[in-house]
Amino acid sequence: MTEEEKLGVNKFHVDENFSHIEINKEACPEDIMTLVRACPAGLYKYNDGTLTHDCAGCFECGVCRILSAGKVVSRWEFPKGGKGIEYRFG
Amino acid sequence: MSEEKFDVIIVGGGIAGSVTALLLARAGLEVVMIERGNYSGAKNMTGGRLYSHCFNGIIPDFAEIAPIERKVMHERVSMMTETSNFTFDYTSDRLAQPGKESYIVLRGIFDRWLAEQAEKAGAMAVNGILVENLIIRDGKVCGVIAGEEQMFADTVVLADGANSQLTTKAGLQRKPVTPHQIAIGAKELFELDEKKIEGRFNLAPGEGSAWLFAGWPSGGMTGGGFIYTNKASVSLGIVVTAAEFINARKSVNELLEQFKAHSAVKPLIEGSKLIEYSGHMVAEGGYGMLPRLYSDGVVAVGDAAHLVINAGYTVRGMDLAVGSAAAAAAAIISAKSRGDFSEKSLSMYKRLLDDSFVMRDMRRFRKYPRFMENRRIFNEYPEMADEIFAGVFVTDGAPQASMFSKIFKTAKKNGLRNLAKDCIKGVSTL
Ligand SMILES: Cc1cc2nc3c(=O)[nH]c(=O)nc-3n(C[C@H](O)[C@H](O)[C@H](O)COP(=O)(O)OP(=O)(O)OC[C@H]3O[C@@H](n4cnc5c(N)ncnc54)[C@H](O)[C@@H]3O)c2cc1C
Numbered sequence A: 001m002t003e004e005e006k007l008g009v010n011k012f013h014v015d016e017n018f019s020h021i022e023i024n025k026e027a028c029p030e031d032i033m034t035l036v037r038a039c040p041a042g043l044y045k046y047n048d049g050t051l052t053h054d055c056a057g058c059f060e061c062g063v064c065r066i067l068s069a070g071k072v073v074s075r076w077e078f079p080k081g082g083k084g085i086e087y088r089f090g
Numbered sequence B: 001m002s003e004e005k006f007d008v009i010i011v012g013g014g015i016a017g018s019v020t021a022l023l024l025a026r027a028g029l030e031v032v033m034i035e036r037g038n039y040s041g042a043k044n045m046t047g048g049r050l051y052s053h054c055f056n057g058i059i060p061d062f063a064e065i066a067p068i069e070r071k072v073m074h075e076r077v078s079m080m081t082e083t084s085n086f087t088f089d090y091t092s093d094r095l096a097q098p099g100k101e102s103y104i105v106l107r108g109i110f111d112r113w114l115a116e117q118a119e120k121a122g123a124m125a126v127n128g129i130l131v132e133n134l135i136i137r138d139g140k141v142c143g144v145i146a147g148e149e150q151m152f153a154d155t156v157v158l159a160d161g162a163n164s165q166l167t168t169k170a171g172l173q174r175k176p177v178t179p180h181q182i183a184i185g186a187k188e189l190f191e192l193d194e195k196k197i198e199g200r201f202n203l204a205p206g207e208g209s210a211w212l213f214a215g216w217p218s219g220g221m222t223g224g225g226f227i228y229t230n231k232a233s234v235s236l237g238i239v240v241t242a243a244e245f246i247n248a249r250k251s252v253n254e255l256l257e258q259f260k261a262h263s264a265v266k267p268l269i270e271g272s273k274l275i276e277y278s279g280h281m282v283a284e285g286g287y288g289m290l291p292r293l294y295s296d297g298v299v300a301v302g303d304a305a306h307l308v309i310n311a312g313y314t315v316r317g318m319d320l321a322v323g324s325a326a327a328a329a330a331a332i333i334s335a336k337s338r339g340d341f342s343e344k345s346l347s348m349y350k351r352l353l354d355d356s357f358v359m360r361d362m363r364r365f366r367k368y369p370r371f372m373e374n375r376r377i378f379n380e381y382p383e384m385a386d387e388i389f390a391g392v393f394v395t396d397g398a399p400q401a402s403m404f405s406k407i408f409k410t411a412k413k414n415g416l417r418n419l420a421k422d423c424i425k426g427v428s429t430l
């Protein structure tokens, strides 16, 4: 199963007006690949030299912040109160 | 709500936050607990097992009233390679001794209940609000900023978990947390009929199994896999040190997929349905990497204070969250009686913590983070177990050596000196 298929079963409150993570698309490919592998939600995608990242689906775990603050991750905040992932079981 | 002042503001309504709130409210303090999720537990995930001793004296009838999933009556540990798995399975009445037993919990359910206990005791719980910053005046933390609001208190308790940025703002976390000090936890939850769970895991009704795996689930990297049985679902996941992914060959999801596809795991979840996929940071720097725990007007508890023991392939943080909450609450109650919330006054928290099981166990496992960096545990030893048992159990009519000589031969191939060294180190870190 892909991450996307798995995320499909989660409950999530999307915030259309606010991206809580900002990325640097020009970051070094090696640093990018670290996040491609490490993000449990699989939200860092690197195809044909282009990095994309979607905040919808994020677990807010902060792993990308610790691995890559100042490199791939240029800003990392929590979503606004009540937005984002909502674990029914956890 | 400007200039409204509480005795205590607690940031985070997880286990550490709710227990602090419960104890402070019981002592008559005016407490507000602010949680960014829509309910306590909405943002929290764990592997599964809570050692209930920590609630002795806090919630005496815990075992009767808490919404636990199952009582752990089987302790299983496996060494897994791509094509083999060696498990030992311990069960004993001793696991069920009152006050010493452990329970499997699901945090979305458990934390909500725990926050309710704090509310019943008189704490105010506010959900769906993110604390964005701290109000710091002349070096003293005196409140929090949430949206447009400012709220003030004599003491602010940071119970905001492993991914806290507020501990840095408060000056408690002075050096940036590194990828070696945290692990990535990812978990899948599978819905499965109660009877099927009990059949597949060899459990009596209501009983549960805690199962940890070394080797293949983490792809030989520092970490491991886990399977916990809930009432009507099975939790399956991995914990791997974040720094490992800098040069890893596999992604978190690929590791999960290969773990689930293993012949020793697949039948356990056959025919079940995925009902949640979750991820969370694990604090695992250990005793040597702890941040400062208190300062003027502020204390940190639970994961926010990195009070987690990663002893091998198992993670233990929930009972430490409760233990640190109890120490913090006692220190704040005492500070209140003196009317002094300075760093010196709140230093009582550290003293109480040092004397409690929290720091005793943190100290006991202090060498573990370094010991775990030793790759042999995650690579060579599972392979070695495979070779030994293949030698014992695979029979083809060729002359058989004794079990002892097989073990000796395999061990020798892997380097007797290393093995002896690791055994001594492993035992001495305990
Ligand atoms: C995969 C995995 C397996 C584990 N297995 C086990 C196990 O089997 N046994 C065990 O004992 N421990 C285990 N642990 C560790 C355990 O889960 C943690 O130690 C425990 O959850 C810590 O509780 P806490 O209350 O300190 O933090 P958390 O549970 O993280 O709670 C922090 C709370 O603060 C809230 N918050 C954060 N920031 C803000 C803010 N700015 N404003 C408002 N609210 C905020 C969050 O929403 C959250 O509710 C495991 C952890 C993981 C990830």
Ligand code: SF4
Binding pocket: A021, A038, A039, A040, A041, A042, A043, A057, A058, A059, A060, A061, A062, A063, A064, A065, B279
């Ligand atoms: S916070 Fe966690 S889930 Fe979200 S993008 Fe970063 S690594 Fe992925």
